[in-house]
Amino acid sequence: MKFAALALALVSAVSGYTLLNASNFEAETKDGIWLVKYYSPSCPWSRRFAPTWQKVYTDLQDGLGPKDIFFGEVDCKENRAICDAADIDGYPTVVHYNQGVNKGEVPGGQSYENLANYAQAL
Numbered sequence: 062m063k064f065a066a067l068a069l070a071l072v073s074a075v076s077g078y079t080l081l082n083a084s085n086f087e088a089e090t091k092d093g094i095w096l097v098k099y100y101s102p103s104c105p106w107s108r109r110f111a112p113t114w115q116k117v118y119t120d121l122q123d124g125l126g127p128k129d130i131f132f133g134e135v136d137c138k139e140n141r142a143i144c145d146a147a148d149i150d151g152y153p154t155v156v157h158y159n160q161g162v163n164k165g166e167v168p169g170g171q172s173y174e175n176l177a178n179y180a181q182a183l
């Protein structure tokens with residue numbers, strides 16, 4: 062119930078979901094505000110995180126607000142170089158990008174509450 066109340070409080074809107082890789086990462090993330098999930102399909106924590114991430118995306122998409130937040134994900138097993146460039150040292154990690162600039166990892170970004178609060182403040 063706490064989460065439902067929080068979801069209703071979200072004011073940001075989400076624009077689309079993109080699977081990012083070496084072909085599109087730079088072109089896609091160079092504009093706008095992005096939350097990018099770095100993960101590995103074989104990592105249990107990544108698998109456990111998937112529904113939480115999905116819920117944050119869905120709840121933001123349902124929200125209304127002036128700001129667009131783009132969501133994307135990078136499979137680090139397939140895209141080692143992108144993950145190394147972002148200094149990813151554990152999975153899953155959510156990184157905030159603004160106009161292509163890495164603004165750092167979302168603190169405690171494996172929890173719905175932390176992610177939702179962070180997104181709301183963007």
Ligand SMILES: *[C@@H]1O[C@H](CO)[C@@H](O)[C@H](O)[C@H]1NC(C)=O
Pocket residue numbers: 080081082083084085
């Ligand atoms: C990136 O993903 C797109 C769409 O899934 C695919 O067409 C492209 O070949 C991929 N590029 C690389 C380098 O994996």
